Amino acid sequence: MSAETGERTGAGATAAVPAGAHPSASRARLWLLFTALALALLLSELDQTVFATALPTVVGELSGVQDMLWVGTAYMLAGTLALPVYGKLSDLLGRKPVLITGMLVFVAGSVLGGLSTDMGTLIAARAVQGLGGGGLIVLVQSVVADTVPARDRAPYLSAIGAVFALSAVAGPVVGGWLTEGVGWRWAFWVNLPLGGLAVLAVAVLLRHEPPRRDQPVQLxxxxxxxxxxxxxxxxxxxxxxxxxxxxxxxxxxxxxxxxxxxxxxxxxxxxxxxEPVIPLGLFADRTFTAAVLAGLVMAVAMFGTLGYLPTYLQMAAGLGPTAAGMAMLTLVAGLALATVGAAQLVRRTGRTKLLPLVGTVAVAAALGLLATLTPGTPLPLAGSYLLLLGLGIGCAWEVLVVVVQNTAPDAAVGTATATNSFFREIGVCLGSALVGALFTARLGALLADRLPAGAGVDADSLTPALADGLPPAVRAAVAGAYNDALTPVFALLVPVVLASTVLLLLVREVPLATTAPDAVGERDDLPGQRLE
Structure with a gap:
């Protein structure tokens, strides 16, 4: 949304409501819709956090430690490729059919994953899940942009952040419980009832009104x-x-x-x-370009770190899957507090530039502290580092979405949101791949160098449970190898995050609109989201 739009709709405007509806009733229906959308988003986010905790056991059972990074990379690569397509199709065809299709594909991938008997099938299942789940965040954010003014959007986006927090809280705990109980395959099977409920809720609450077009859709x-x-x-x-x-x-x-x-x-x-899948004209706006690139750079560091922290806590710190999941709660607490606080500050002040700057500096400081970890670091101290990391992420992540959407033309909000998410996912892929490549390469070399001759340890099939049963000297060598393989990577990521801080200095403080586009009749081609 342009700066001119923000000025035109002034501070005295009110949030959009459906024509003829009572405002309080409209708000109730609005929150029902966002509850359904949050459930759809939870479908993919919970799966990722559940599976991250189960991953060491999964790759050990399937004898695929060297292919471990592909389990996550396949999901992210497929999701990244789908992102701009989801955004463009939802602008052209409407959000609802694209959203339901994505959820159904994700559920199909979950079925394939539950039936996996080797690493190849597992990686393929994760790719199918990525194709389905990759666009859910874009579609949810686009519906928020369609129905909520930019000035009031941050609290709704913080609710999306709460979904991430909930998945981060519940996922590792559930993943640990499933791994130690009924088995890791249930990390896939639990998506079936959740997915069915999400599809039903979206089908009931989100009406499909195709955009009015003078010409046929051109893909x-x-x-x-x-x-x-x-x-x-x-x-x-x-x-x-x-x-x-x-x-x-x-x-x-x-x-x-x-x-x-x-x-x-x-x-x-x-x-x-x-109908370009990524309109290059969007990058003519300096604020849009700086915010998108800063998100990409920040994603490299953040998700390269987050993807391997549960593995580190299990293999280096000696925690079980459930305990490792619980240890991540400090990060989640920081994320939740900062996300909610940032949303309220944006809503009250209308300012969006300072919070991401503070957030990136906090993330850089947290990574520097994580680089000092050792197997003997007290858990409360490590938890304080994770808390700081969560606070930094929460200050920046969703606020940058508001910045991007506020600079995009109204008719291209879905495409702009997808473009932003696409570049973030490029960062996620690069971060996970680079950190994974550096980590696994160093880990293989360190294990080969430090494990005693004749220890009888198969590094490719090493799980947390097997590591706990090793003799103390061998267990200490394994923990030291995991620690020394990962902590230097944290230090390398500090300047990467600080680069995003520099990019954010280029962001202009653009006035936030206080009326949704469909409230003032500015989007004749809006991809039709109305509350039932």
Whole structure:
């Protein structure tokens, strides 16, 4: 939404309500809708946190420790490729059919994952889940933008943040309970009833009104294809470079060349596309570009760290799956407090620039502290570092969504939101792949160097339960190897986060609109979200 829109709709305007509806009744229906949307989002977010805690046991049972990073990377790669497509299709066809389709695909991937008997099938299942779940966050944020003024949007987005907090709280605990109880496959099976309930709720509460168009929908097939090639080549390069492929090898150089070439072709295709999947004109706005790139850089550091903290707590600190999940609650507490507090500050002041700056500095400080961890670090002290990390993330993450949406044209909110999420997911993929590649490469070398000869330990099949049963000297060697493989990576991520701080200095403080687009009749082509 443009700055002019924010000024035009002034501080005296009120939030949009359906025509003829009583305001209090409309607000009640609005919250019912967002409850359904939050349930849909919980579908994918809970799965990721449940599975993160179960991952060490899963890869041990399936003898795939060296392929561990692909379990998460496959989900993120597929979800990243789907993100801009979801955003564009929802702008063209409406949010509801795209949202329900995504949830059904995610459930299908969960079925495949529950039936997995080897790492190949498991990785394929995670990719299918990514194709389904990758666009849910974009669609939820787009519906918020359609129905809530920018000035009042932060509390609703903080509710989305609460979903992340809930999944982060419940997921590790549930994942640990399932792993130690009925088995890790139930990390997939629990998605079936939750997914069915989410589909039913969205089908009932969200009405589909296709946008009015003078011309048939034109899908950007060429842009989507070239984008898929570029992203896939990039993720393969950072995942295999330095581990399976030497950086100077012909294969690695070929992947790098393919990434550059496909990106160049994508830019040329988008300039000519009738309905570009990522409109390049969005980047003409300095604030949009700075916020999107800052989110990408921050995602590299944050999610590269978060993806491996549960594994670290189990293998280095000696915690069980459930205890490791409980230890993550301090991070979640910081995230929840900062998200809610940031939302209220944005709503009261209308200012969005300072909070992300503070957040990135806090994240950098937390990563620096995490780099000092040892297997003997007291758990409360490690918890304080995680608390600071959560506070930093909560100050910045959802506020930047408001910044991006507030600078985008009203008719392209879905596409702009998807573009922002796409670049964030690129950062997530890069962060997870780079951290995973560095971590696993260092871990393999350290285990080979430190494990006593004849210890009889298969590093590829090492689970937390097996590690606990090792002789004390061997167990200490394993813990030290995991610690020394991961903590230096935390230190390397500090300047990465500070780079996002520099980018955020370029953000302009744009007035936030106080009326939703459909309240003032500014979006004739709005992809039709109305409360039943």
């Amino acid at each position: 950007d097939v060429a842009g989507t294809t070239t984008l898929a090639v570029a992203v896939t080549a990039l993720v393969l390069l950072v995942s295999w470079g330095g581990t399976r492929l030497p950086w100077a090898s012909p294969a690695a150089l070929g992947l790098a060349a393919l990434t550059v070439a496909a990106t160049g072709v994508f830019v040329l295709v988008e300039r000519r596309a009738a």
